[in-house]
Amino acid sequence: ACSFQENSISYCLLVLLRPPPGHSFSTELRTMGQLPARSSSIHVVLECMCSRGQLLGEKSGFLHHTNNKLLRDQSSFPLRALCTHSYLDMEKVACWIQFLLRSAWLLLPESRHCQLTVLPSSSSCRFQLTSPSKMNMCIELIFAVEEA
Secondary structure: OEEEEOOEEEEEEEEEEOOOOOEEEEEOOOHHHOOOOOHHHEEEEEOOOOHHHHHHOOOOHHHOOOOHHHHHHOOOHHHHHHEEOOEEOHHHHHHHHHHHHHHHHOOOHHHHOOEEEEEOOOOEEEEEEEOOOOOEEEEEEEEEEOOO
């Protein structure tokens, strides 16, 4: 979505998140088959990475895999930093994206001419760019997941 005002442009962008390798997202249903109202019900599911488990349709094949690297990957950065227990934590995702955005902004030539302000938000990433002519560009990144 996009909207224009006198000295301001606003963008709203949908960002689809992908699970790390060997994992999938599963949106858990509430009672009566309703989708959850909160993003905290996005379960991160371990997927089988071995050929035996894939043939049998098993989901937790990390136990079968002979490569110990997969066992170490269960506690990889995305899982430790962006999840609470086995659920994707959208507040942590928003904080991480905001951190990456601030870091990347400093490396861009535009950072010398425009000011970046990260706006408060707990489940999305909102920021504002202000040009020397006081033109504002507000951008909101809304996160979503796609189920396999």
